[in-house]
Amino acid sequence: MGIVGNLRPDQLEFFNSRGYLVVESFASTEQIGALRKRIHHLLDKFDCSTASIFSTKNQQQLTDDYFYESAENISFFFEEKAFGDDGNLKQSKELSINKVGHALHEFDPVFKEFSSSGKFSSTLFSLGYKRPVVIQSMYIFKQPGIGGEVVPHQDNSFIYTEPASCVGLWLALEDATVTNGCLWAIPGSQKKGLVRRFIRGEEGVSFDKLSPCYDQKEFVPIEVKAGSLVVLHGDLIHQSFENQSPKSRHAYSLHVVETDGCKWAKENWIRRKVEPEPLYES
Ligand code: FE2
Numbered sequence: 001m002g003i004v005g006n007l008r009p010d011q012l013e014f015f016n017s018r019g020y021l022v023v024e025s026f027a028s029t030e031q032i033g034a035l036r037k038r039i040h041h042l043l044d045k046f047d048c049s050t051a052s053i054f055s056t057k058n059q060q061q062l063t064d065d066y067f068y069e070s071a072e073n074i075s076f077f078f079e080e081k082a083f084g085d086d087g088n089l090k091q092s093k094e095l096s097i098n099k100v101g102h103a104l105h106e107f108d109p110v111f112k113e114f115s116s117s118g119k120f121s122s123t124l125f126s127l128g129y130k131r132p133v134v135i136q137s138m139y140i141f142k143q144p145g146i147g148g149e150v151v152p153h154q155d156n157s158f159i160y161t162e163p164a165s166c167v168g169l170w171l172a173l174e175d176a177t178v179t180n181g182c183l184w185a186i187p188g189s190q191k192k193g194l195v196r197r198f199i200r201g202e203e204g205v206s207f208d209k210l211s212p213c214y215d216q217k218e219f220v221p222i223e224v225k226a227g228s229l230v231v232l233h234g235d236l237i238h239q240s241f242e243n244q245s246p247k248s249r250h251a252y253s254l255h256v257v258e259t260d261g262c263k264w265a266k267e268n269w270i271r272r273k274v275e276p277e278p279l280y281e282s
Helices: 009-018 029-045 059-063 065-072 109-115 118-126
Strands: 020-023 074-078 097-102 132-140 150-153 167-172 183-185 198-201 204-207 220-222 229-233 238-240 251-258
Touching: 009 020, 029 097, 029 109, 065 074, 065 097, 109 132, 109 251, 118 132, 118 167, 183 229
Parallel strands: none
Antiparallel strands: 020 229, 074 097, 097 132, 132 251, 150 238, 167 229, 167 251, 183 220, 183 238, 198 204
């Protein structure tokens, strides 16, 4: 007997028309606490000397091998504004990290167990996935005062299959509001298809086209309570602003692709030496 999908018809209809969906109370307070405790433990063990700065604005930095290797590792990326002019951190290590990625779901037992849960697979089967595979995971901190912006993009640009199949599962671990840098999206923008791709070539990574200019008035905020899951269509235009507030905005996100009938693009930045392990069985 296969897993029955957990999304209601009205939720699927909302997702299909708007390109995103909020599932409230997806994770319990205990589950959130366990993930936050675990990331704190991983941060505690992290040696700052292996640091790399991640910025979606400065693609040159993405050519760093540290970034490529993070596809199969638990790697730590600093906020761009974490450092002072002297090159030293302006605040504690715990308040300086932008994100941890991109394979927590595979190599950390706590994140792996949570990411393997039937709730995720049920959501994916509801959306029509047959053999979904998590291709990347990120713990995002959106640190108080310095949490960097994420410019408008589509996840299919970075995680491409033929045909396109990426879906984002973004779990709020703290309340996300317009004040602390919640997600914003253009409802229905997924219907216009993929605008551009992020290609890894001989010379590093780059986009194959310039970004269109988006009208900020078209974006709507997706404010959610801690424990809510935001499901994001791979072609949905979304972004988040810098967190200038004194409150962090932690989130855990998974990006999933279909492996049944969809082919992984070799130009993607993620190049696995070992095939990702399927976490869900239908
Ligand atoms: Fe995204």
